[in-house]
Amino acid sequence: MKKITNFIIDQKLIIIIIVLIIALSVEDKSFFTVKSLASILEHATIIGIMAAGMTVLLISGSFDLSVGSVMAFTGIITIMLQKPLGLFLSVLIGLIAGTMVGVINGLLVVKGRINAFIATLGTMVIFKGFGLALTGSSPVKGTIAAYQFIGQGQVFGVDITLFYLIAIFIIVWYLLKYTKFGRNDYAIGGNILSARLSGINVNLYTLYYFVFCAFTAAVSGIILSSRVNTGNAVFGDTTNLTVIAAAVLGGTSLFGGKGGVIGTIQGVIILGLIERAMVVFNVDTNYQLLVRGIIILFVVVTDAVTSRRKKLDIEKGVMEKGA
Amino acid sequence: MSDADTTIKSTSVKRGFIKFFYSQAMLFILIILFVIMIFVSDNFFTLNNIYNLFRHVAILGVMACGMTLVIIGKGIDLSAAAILGLSAVSFVMIQQYGYAVSVAVAIAVGVVCGFINGYFIGKVKANFIIVTLATGILFTATSLIISEGRNLTARPLLVFSYIGSSSVFGFPVIIIFLIIIMIITGILLQKTIAGRRLYAAGLNDKAALVSGINTSNIIMGTYVLNGLICGIAAVVMTSRIPRIRVGQTAPYLFDVITIVVLGGTALTGGMGGIYKTAIGLAIFGIVNNSMAILSIPYEYQQLIKGIILILAVLYDEFNRRKRLLYQ
Amino acid sequence: MKKIVIGLLVVAFAFTLLMGGVSCKQTAAEVTTAAEVTTAAAAGMKIGYSMPFIEDSPYCFPFSKALQASVETRGWEMILTDAKGDINTQANQVEDLVAQGLDGLFVMPTDAAGIVSVLEKVHGEYPDLPILISNTLTDPAEIASVKGFAGPNSYLEGKQMGAEYVKYVEKMGYDIINYCHMTGMAGYGAAIDRENGFNDALKEAGAEAKFNMLDLQPGDWSPDKGQTLTENWLTTFGDELQMIYAHNDGMGIGVVNALKAAGVEPGKIVTNGCDGQTQAVQMVKDGWMLFTIFQSPISDAELSMSVMGKIFNGEKVEYFTYLETPTVDASNAAEYLPKAIEIWGAEY
C-alpha cells in the first residue's frame, strides 16, 4: 500500500500526463494524431521557452517576475523597428533590448542586493510602462510578411515553433548537465558559500542566469509578436506566474539547488494538456480556473510531503552509517 | 569571537543615534517627497486632497497590515486579493439576510480562506508562494462560481456605507478605520506574546521550536489573520465601492506587497512591523496621488511607480548595510 | 502523509461539490431547452466561440449567458473558451476549437490587430469553416479570412457619444468646455475605438476648439478606479472641470458616485455611460448622467447567432452587420429603464 502511494507520488507528473492523455483520446477521436499531439507542444512553446529559462534561474535560487513584460517589450521593439531597420536587425535589436532587462534585473540583485522578488516586480512594472509609452497604449502592427514565418511557419506539417521549443530544451538540458554555466548554477543554488570559495564568480553567474532567463523571454516575445504579427504592452500581463508555475510543477525548487528541464517540460505539457482538455470537454469557463488551481496545489503539496519523507530517510541513513 | 567583542565594546550613544538615523531611511524619503509635493502643487497640501490620498489607499492599507504579519512570518500571501474578492462577493450575495449576517459571512469566508492557506503552509509545510498562487486561483474560481460571474451591487448598508464614504467632523471614517486596524495589528505584533513568538518564528523557526513555540500554529495564524483582515477589508470596500466584479480586486495584490516592502519589512522574515508599513503606505499614497494631481500620463505613471519602488528599496538596502556597521 | 491527502481531497471535494451543484443546474436547463427546440434552421450545428475574457468585463458575462441561451434555442452546440485577456491563449484556444470539427467559429478578439494573422492561419487550414468576428472589430476592420462582423461598433459609439456632447455644448452655448477623458483599459480595442470615435466626432463637427481636455487617464472599465480618478480630478481642477467623458457605464457610475460624495449637484459636471446598465439609465433619468448608449448584450448575442444562422442556410450576408445602439437620454430614459432591468437585473 505504502509502496503504491510512494510510487504515485514520485511519478505523479507522468501519471497526471498519462491520465489526461487517456481521457482526451477517449473523448476526442482526432486527439491521437501527430498533428493534434504536436499542437499541444506548439501551444506550449511560448510558456515553455520561458519556463526553461526560469528553471535555470530558479536553480540558482533566484526568481523573475518580469518575464511577461520582457516578452511584450521585445515584441514591441521588434515590430516598431521593422520598417526602418528591416527584418534581421529589428529581430536582433529586439532580442538585445529584451535581454538587457535581464542585465538590469541581475545588477539590481547582485550589486544592489535587492530581493529578486522586489527587483523584478519593479522592472515588470517599469517595462510594461515603457511599452505602453512607446506604443501610446495601442497595439503596433507588423509590416514585414516574412516576419510572420518565425511564429506561424510550417515545417514537415507541424508548426515551426515546435522546433524552437525542442531546441531550447535540448540546449538548456545540455548547458545544465555539461557546462560550467550549468554546474555552477547548481553550486550557487545549493551552497553559495562553497561556490564562492571554489572560485566561482557567484555574482557574475547569477547575472548570467538573469540574462539567460530574460533572453528566453525575449525569444518568446519574438515568437509571440510574430505569431500575432502585433506588439502590445498588455501582452503577457499574466504570463509570469504561469511560467513559474510550470517550472515548479516540474519539481524545480523555489529555493534553488535542485531541478531541471526534464521536469519542466513535463510541467509545461501538463499545463498544455489541461488547456486542451478544457476545450475538448467543453468545461464551463468558470471551472477551468478551479481545475488549474487544484492541480497546482496537488503537486506542490505532494512535493512537500515527499521532500519531508526524503529528509527523514536521510537522517535514518546517517544513523545507520554513523553506527 | 574577537569581532563579537568589537561590537560589544563599540556600541555607544552616538552610534545608537546614527543607527536610528539609518534605520529611519524610509521616513526621510517620505518627508522629502511630502515637502517636494507641497512646493510642486498647490492642490496637494489641501485637507481635501490629503483625505483623498488616504481614502484611496485605505483598503490597501488594511490589507497591508495582514500582509505584514504574513511577511514577518517569512511568508507571502499571493491569494490576498482573491480572498478580498471572494469575501466581497459572498458579502453582497447574501446581503438580503441582513447586514449582520452578511458581514459575519464575509469575514468568516476570509478566515476560512486564510485557514486553507495556513493549513497547507503551516502544517503541511508546502511552499508558500505556490500554495497561495494556487489557492488564489481557487478562490477566484469559487467567487466566479458562486456569483456565476454576475456583476453585483451592494445595497447601501447603514453602518458600513458609513465607514466607506462618510466622515465625522469632516474626517473620513474610512481613515479612522484604517488607523484603528493599524493600531490593533501594531499592538499585536509589538506588545503580545503571540507577536513576539511570530518574530521568533520568522527569524529562526528551528530555534523558536526549541523555545517551545508551536511555529506551525503561529505561521498558520498569520494566514488566518490575514484572511480575517481581507474579509474586513472586503466589507469596507463594498461600502465604498458598491459594485463588485470578480477579478476587480486582482490589481490590489502587487500594490499591497509593494507597500509592505516599501516600508522596509524584509521578505526574509522576522523584521519590520506595522509602523514601517504605515510609512510605506504613506509613500505609496503620495506617489499615486501626486501623479494623479500632476496629471502625468498613465504610461509614465507605471514607469515612475516602478522606478520609485526600486530606488526606495535600493536606498533602504544601502542603509541596512550602513546600519549593520553600527550594530 | 495520509492526513494531508485527506485534507487535499476535502478541499478539492468541497470545490467540486460547488461546481457540481451549479453545473448540474445548468445541464438540466440545457436538456429541457434542447428538447423544446425542433424546427430551428440548421439545427444540431456545432459552433465554437472564443471570448477574450469573461469575469474581467462587466459586459462579457451577461453576453456569454445570452450566447448560451440563443444557441440553445437554435438547438446548436457551443464550445465557449475564455482567453483570460491573453492573446497567446486565445490563439491557442482558437486552434484547439477548430480542431474539434466545428461548423462555425465566432471570435471576439482579445487584441484587434493580433488576432488577424491567427485567423488567416486557421482559415488557411480550414477554408470551408465560416468564421465570424463578434462584438469587437478586428484591425483592419475587414479581413479576407472571415465571413464578416456582427456586433456593436465601438468606434461609431465613440462618435455617437462625441456628437451628443457637441449637441450639449451648443445647447448650453459654451464657447469652450473643460473636460477630462476617462478611457477603458489601456491598450484594449474598445477603449482605443471609443477614444478615436469621440475625437473624430469633435473634428467632423468642427468643435475640437471648444473642447479643452484637462487630463486623460484610464479608468480600466471599473467603478472604483472611476471614482478614485474623479475624486483626484475634483481636487486638481476644482470648478474648472465641466464634463467627464467615460468609456462605459461602470466608470460613469464611479464618476457619479464621486460627484455625489463631493456634494456636486446633478448636471453641474456632466458625464455619460455606455452599455445602458440599470443604474446608468437610472442616473440618466435622475439627471446625473447626460446620456448612455444602450448596447444590449442579449440583442448583441442574438445578432451574431442570426448572422451565423444565415451563413448556415447559405444566405448571402453583408460583411458588416452592426448592432444598433440607441442613445438613452433624459427624454427616453423612462422607457428604457424596464428593458435595462430585464437585461441587467434591478441592482446592476
Added chain:
Amino acid sequence: MSSNEYLLEMIDISKYFPGVQALDGVSFKLEKGQVFAIVGENGAGKSTLIKILSGSYTNDHGEIKIEGKKINIRNPFHAMQLGINTIYQETSLVPEISVAENIFLGRQPIKGGKLRWKQMFDDSQKILDDLSINLNPRSIVIDLSTAQQQLIEIAKAFSREAKIIIMDEPTSAIAEDDTENLFNIIRGIVKKGTSVIYISHRLKEIFRIAEMVTILRDGKTVTTIKVSETSEMDIVKYMVGRDIGDIFGEKTYEVSGELILEAKNIARRGFFKNISFNLKRGEILGLSGLVGAGRSEIVRSIFGLDKLDSGEILVEGQRVNIKNSTDGINKGIAFVSEDRRTESIIQGFTVRENVTILLLKEVISKIGLISTKKEARLAKKYIDEFSIKTPSMEQLVMNLSGGNQQKVALAKCLSTSPKILILDEPTKGIDVGAKKEIHTLVKELANSGIGVIMVSSELPEIIGMCHRVLVIREGKLIKEFRKEELNEEDLMQVAVGNIQSEVKNL
C-alpha cells in the same frame, strides 16, 4: 635557519577592530608536512588569525610569508590559489550534487565545452583511494553523514594541491571513531607533504595528532612548543593564564533522590527502539555513544521535538503525553540543543528577548500586554544571575561570544525553573574557561535537585560529570555504566561494538 625552509611564516601579525585589539603581534612558523595546533580560549584570537590566513580579513600589521615569499592575501579565493585551504566547522559542500563534483567544484574537467563526467568520477576515485577514503564519488552529498562530508572536504582541499589545510574544530561534529579515521587520513596527507593547521578545544586530540602547538591568549602568542615537550595541564595553564586544576573539579558523589523521570520502551522508527531508563533527582545521567547512534534523537523525543512511535514517559511517576516542545516545557523539562547557532538561541533577537521568551506570561500587564518595564527587570535578573557578558540587554545575541551565547541559552531554559534539564553537547566548541563555568553550573543545578541528562561525545566530560552513563549504539541501549566502572576504554569499546572495523573504513 633560513626562512625558506618554512612553508608559512606569520610574523608579528596584528589586527585591530574598533574598540578591541583582536591580534597583537602574533608570530609562528609552520614547516612542510607538519601538523601545527593552535589553541586558546574563545576570544583569544584564533578565529581572527584563521580569517586572516584564509583571506576573509587583512592584517593591519605584520607580514605573512609563504615559502619565504612575502605575500598579502586578498580574499578567500586568493588564499586558496596560494594553497591555503580552510575547512570550516559547518561543512561547505553543495548538498544536491555528487561527491566527485564537490571535489572538483569550480574546476570540473571541461573539454570542448563538455563536462567529462567519467573522467571526473575516475579522477575523484583516484583521489579518494589515494587518501584511503572509502566513498563512492557518484553518491550525492546530502545522503552522507557529517563525518563523511568532512572527509570529502579534506579530499577536496588535498586535490587542490593545498600546501596548508586549516581545520577549525574538525572533530566537534563527529564521534570518537570517526575522529580516529580522520586522524589516519590527516597523517596520510601530512606524509604527502601537506601541512595542517589544527584548531581544537579537545586538548587530547592535539596530543594525538599535532607536532607543534601555539597557545594564544588575549590576541598574543603565549608560547609555541613541541607537543612532545608539554602536557595537557600545562597547555590549559597557558590558555587560561592560571592553574584551574582538574577541569572537572571534585569527584561527584552517588545520589539517592527519588525518581523524577522514567522512560519505558520508548521507540522512534528508524532512530531508536526499546529504550528504558530512569533519572533521579539531583542525578547527572550521561548518554554516550557515536554521533548518529540515536542519543540526540532520544532526548529530542523526550523533550517533544520529535514524535515517539511507542513507549511511555513518566515524570514524577505521572504518565505524561508530550506531543511537542510546548508540552515538554510545561512538564518541567528544559532542553539545550547541541546546535547553538540555529537552535538554542534566536540569533536575530536581543539578549532581553532571548532570555524572556519562555517567561513572557510573567511580564504581562493587567491589560494583557507585554510590559516593557517588567520584561527589562526580568532580563536584568537573568543576565546578572548567569553573569552573561553583554554591553546591554538590547545587544543582539549573535554578537556575543560562544560561551556567552551558551549562557543565554541556559538562562532561557532555566527561566522556567525546570525539574529535568537535558543538555545535548553542552560544551561543544566552547573554550576551557567557559566549559569549566558551565560544568560547575550543571553540578550546582544537580545539587539543587534538578535531574540532568547530558549527551556528550567527549568521553572525559561524560566520565568527569556523570553518576551513570548509558551507551547507545544503533538506536539500542547497549550498556549502563555505574560511576565506579567508568573508563574511556570500555565506553569506546561498547559504543563502537564489534562492528568497529567496518566503521573505520567509512
